[in-house]
Amino acid sequence: MTEQTKPIDLYYFPTPNGHKISIMLEELGVNYDVHPIHIGKGDQFKPEFLAVSPNNKIPAIVDPEGPGGQPISVFESGAILKYLAEKFGKFYPTDPRARVLVDEWLFWQMGGFGPMLGQNHHFKQYAPEKLPYAIDRYVNETHRLYGVLNKQLESKQFIADDYSIADMATLSWSLGWEKQGMDLNEFPNVAAWQERMKARPAVARGLAVKLPEEQQINLAEDKDAQKVLFNQRAK
Template identity: 90%
Template sequence: MTEQTKPIDLYYFPTPNGHKVSIMLEELGVPYTVHPIHIGKGDQFKPEFLAVSPNNKIPAIVDPEGPGGAPISVFESGAILKYLAEKFDRFYPRDPRARVEVDEWLFWQMGGFGPMLGQNHHFKQYAPEKIQYAIDRYVNETHRLYGVLNKQLEGQDYMAGDYSIADMATLSWSLGWEKQGMDLGEFPNVAAWQERLKARPAVERGLAVKLPEDQQMNLADDKEAQKVLFNQRAK
């Protein structure tokens, strides 16, 4: 197993996407340093962060011990999970067929379960005007995706066989089920899977990574933060 001697730099805010990587780093047990990026105050648009994450989104990492021993920066949470899994040879199977299955469910989360639930959050909670068509559109799609996940978990403990980066990617988004308008009673396999994962000490630690009190944000009430986060155009 690869040993990490220098801490990995984690550029972070405690969102579902941020939690994916804090969980992974805790599961790996490697040293890391959290660099708060307050997305409600515009830290994500600072040049020093854009040099690491050109899409101005968290999370991102800098590994000082990257390929060939040289530092490497990685942005996009799914890419970070794959990078770390491949480097440390954990939570990502070596068998090609099993690896394809993990990739399928990781990309399912990145392309659907995250973005659609994010739109659900926006139109149900933050949009200045309540557009019922948009709310129904994203709540219904959220419900469909929970159904897909519930079916995939039928008869198995994890999304793609063994516990993997696909589970880490999906868990934190699913924990918002109540505010997404979902009833976990309809999805018992998802509910059992959540409890299974939350019982893992590393998952508990990863979900508990917070920022200092003065760096926290209540997006529902912070209108200035909403201006920073929503309706951005190219600079």
């Protein structure tokens, strides 16, 4: 395993995507420093953060001990998970077929299970107008995706057989099942997998990484934060 002597810088807000990386860093047992990016106040548009994450989204990391011993910044949660897994040789198999399986489910989360559930959150909770067509569309697609995950977890402890970055990527999004309008009684394999995941001490620590109380927001009620986060256009 690679030795890390300097802490990794984690640019973070406690969202499902942020939790992916705090979980991974806790599982790896490497030192890291949390740099809060208050997305409700526009920290993500500051030049110093854009230099790390040009898409103005969290999470992002800077590894001071990157390839060749030189610092490297990485944005996009899936890319960060793969970078860390490959660097430290954990939670990402070396066998080509097993690696393809992890990649399939990691990209499934990145391309579907995250974005579609995010749209569900937006139209069910935050949109100023309740649009039945949009709500139905994304709730139904959320339901379909939970069904896909439930089927994959039949007779499996973890998504890609062994515990991997695919599980870390998917867990925190799935924990919002209630506000997404889902009933986990319909998806018992997902429910059992969630309990196995939450029983891991590193997962519990990763999910518990918070910001100071004065930096927390209730997005459903904070209209100023919603103005910052929603309806962004190119600068």
